[in-house]
Amino acid sequence: MQPKILLFIAILASALGAQTSAQMTLATCLQIAFENHPAVQSGGWQIKALEADYRREKAGYFPALSLDGQHQQFFYREYNFRQQGLLLTGDWSAGNWLKNSAASAAQSIEAGKAxxxxxxxxxxxxxxGVYFSILQTDLQQQSLDNQKSLLAQHSRIAEALWQSGARTRLDLLQTRAATIALEQQQKENHYRRAEFRNELAVLLNRGANELPVVANFPNHVLADTITDAQQIFLMLQKQHPGLQSLDFQIRAAQLQRRKISADLLPHVQMWGGYIADGDPTAEGNYGTVGLGVSVPLYHWGQSKFEKEAAAASIxxxxxxxxxxxxxxxxxAEKLANEISKLNEIMGLxxxxxxxxxxxxxxxxxHYEAGLxxxxxxxxxxxxxxxxRLQLQNSQLQLQRQMIEIFLLTGNYPHIAQLQGE
Incomplete structure (x- = not known):
């Protein structure tokens, strides 16, 4: 999934400046959002946190070193003295290395990326969704403009026929009423389009006035339609990020049991240092080295409960x-049915x-002839x-279904290519 997104960004990087001055494609909108949206940025920082956690787990493969200083004062009946020392100690959890306990954290990183x-x-x-809503309002506006142009032409003909006595003034009033109703629809469509553009501007972290006209999809997109539900499902099963994330989470939970087992293995302690001994009856200052093993014996079922929790999580x-x-x-069934339905409806x-x-x-x-x-x-x-508008809307909806398949499978580069990028 990640290489596709990187390729998608690379394809668009050189075209972004030109697009903002002309038309804005869906791929460009996605690129801008992926770079600026807070939710995406938050997810990026979550991955950084997981990577840091992985490095912390890897650090547990090596002995933990510490420097200990000590001072002791001894009081005896005949005399007293003090003893001071400096010790370097190491504590090595052999289980972390033997069981590769950081493997679970590595899978968590992949789950975070998914x-x-x-x-x-x-x-x-x-x-x-917002992008196609804008395209739909654009189609509506074009249709209304065409109707208004036809009504204006018809109004001139009706007025000429009225003045010649071939028609009554009622025709003019009816045509004017139809024109006013059309203008009301234009106003409603204008404000609906403005709402969608404002929503898109917020999603892209831009001002509504900064957004250029959104670009249409070419008609050849309709040639790529997929109507087999099983084929769509197999594509989703292979590429859907939700499934990928859960697969990595399951693997991470399975590997978590290694970490639980690692905690049950012995710890090896090593130390060495120098003691300044003030005991007048002893031989004086001395150095010391040592090696010890700490074996966990009984923790009141803690590891058992941790394994049960891991199994339940899996x-x-x-x-x-x-x-x-x-x-x-x-x-997949809904997409396939919708695509098949739209293909059949478009023929009708x-x-x-x-x-x-x-x-x-x-x-x-016949109107001019009075029939x-x-x-x-x-x-x-x-x-x-x-x-005409119904057919155009069906074509737009069919394009929307195809784009949905590309989105669900993470095929962002193909979306960019469809609009000539």
């Missing part, structure tokens, strides 16, 4: 993994669009534009 990928995934899904993580795997199966929508376009063209010519009413013309025009 968890960071999961944080990125959650953030990417939210950004993609079972908990395994059930979490099974639950997530079931959820991914559901997600294209046919419906062709019919409504022809009906509009007939209504347009249809103004209301019939307005209905035909609205139906044509609505069918």
């Amino acid at each position: 968890n960071l990928s999961e944080i990125r995934l959650s953030l990417a899904q939210r950004i993609a 079972r908990d993580l395994e059930f979490q993994r099974s639950q997530l795997q079931n959820e991914l199966k559901i997600i 929508q294209r046919e419906q669009l062709a019919i409504s376009r022809e009906a509009f063209e007939l209504a347009e010519s 249809v009413t103004n209301v019939e013309y307005l209905d035909a025009q609205q139906q044509w534009q609505e069918n």
